[in-house]
Amino acid sequence: MTSTTHSDTDHELRISSMKGKCSDAEWKARVDLAACYRLVHLYGMSDMMANHISSRVPDEDGAFLINAYGMMYEEITASSLIKVSHDGTILSKPDFGPLNYGINKAGYVIHSAVHEARPEVACVIHTHSWASMAVSALECGLLPITQTAMRFLKIGYHDYQGVVLNTAEQESLVKDLGDGEAVIFRNHGALTVGRTVGEAFNWMHRLELACRSQIAAMSCNTPFAKVSDEVLEETWNNYQPGTRRPYGQMEWPALLRKLDKLDPSYRT
Template identity: 85%
Template sequence: MTATSHPTGVLAIPSMRAQCSDAEWQARVDLAACYRLVAHYGMADMMANHISSRVPDQDGAFLINAYGMMYEEITASSLVKVDHDGTILAKPDFGALNYGINKAGYVIHSAVHHARPEVACVIHTHSWASMAVSALECGLLPITQTAMRFLKIGYHDYQGVVLDTAEQASLIADLGQGEALILRNHGALTVGRTVGEVFNWMHRLELSCRAQLAAQATGSPLAKVPQPVLEETWNNYQPGTRRPYGVMEWPALLRMLDRLDPSYRD
């Protein structure tokens, strides 16, 4: 069976369920849900950008979107499985569309998955808010409680479209052991130990960027918070201080998606 486009605008993708272990299928479902959520919350850039998820029971393999599909139509079966070298290990039959993967996405995501084995999922966005903040010399300011969570966020200088694997080393160095990175003049990146965790990081980063831009747009002076309070608030948000992010939110987000459109599970 090959992919077909119906008059309703839905791209019918042959199921990959029989070709996957239970662990991989669950990873596919969660990753497809993450794509839908990023679109739902206004952080998608049509078919650009990527979210990737490590295949739990296959070393060196991760799942990523087919280059040519919108975030809002990603399903568990439409995801492409690749290794750290960019070799496609498995994908559905897209028929005449013959979708592959985007090289820039592979370069960024493979670097993170290779260097940070504890990371299960990586989100990279070009949202209007993250792009705007990435272009500001001041970067992300800790002017709201939500933004204080990113007090020690990393920054990666722009080196052009990420097509050269030579950039991977500096990208990983700038990310360090953190959960979030501002890609200067580009966008944002977050990582997490679960899909629910990384979505939580990106959602909060997006809110921080939007709030900062709204505050700066007024032209009024920004209220400053004492450094000791910033440090204490940052510490309260750290993974070692509180329960892991996404534990409570993810099931509720999946219920919302199931009410809106459960086709991501296919």
């Protein structure tokens, strides 16, 4: 019988700073993306080190930032993010020491597909929250039974094809997202996009609330209050980007202030 011993430093994460090793625009994108990881965790939408949030690198065609596979959402920092090309090549990453983290293939396949197809999208968020997974498994999908859910009246759906490791799935994934801001992955989870990190987070936060409220309402086992198709359409239209100011403009600075009070280490 053999035993394995571990030193106290086997799990210790040391990350060299990337500030000064990238443009000012990229550093800002890194800070915003790290903040988004922290917020997704803070609002109960993370799944340990699974799932991904990515951000396009400003002024650099074909490159985006994504998390190092092996880090928890609550420990993501601006410097810990890895820059990767649309073809999966790692363009830059910090020195992680002996841990030497890389990227998760499923994350690359999903996020590269969206960034390649939607050049106006700055941020892509994919989650496996309990609520979005529950709704993704329902044949009825997301129901417009609350004002928040009515924002997603025309949400897309992507049928489950197994763990997303094959680039052949990218075409159907992008088609099911279309030009919208959200898609439900059947039997899987949810994905949202935005022209800014704040906008993408706003869409995901509201989608999460819509899913949670639906599961709560369905658990009561009583009929839902009816809303006319006309009102549903009018409400959906009121929430569209062309009707109102972009989402996240007002919320994002406040959310950063919230994080700065709780733990500003995401900025490092």
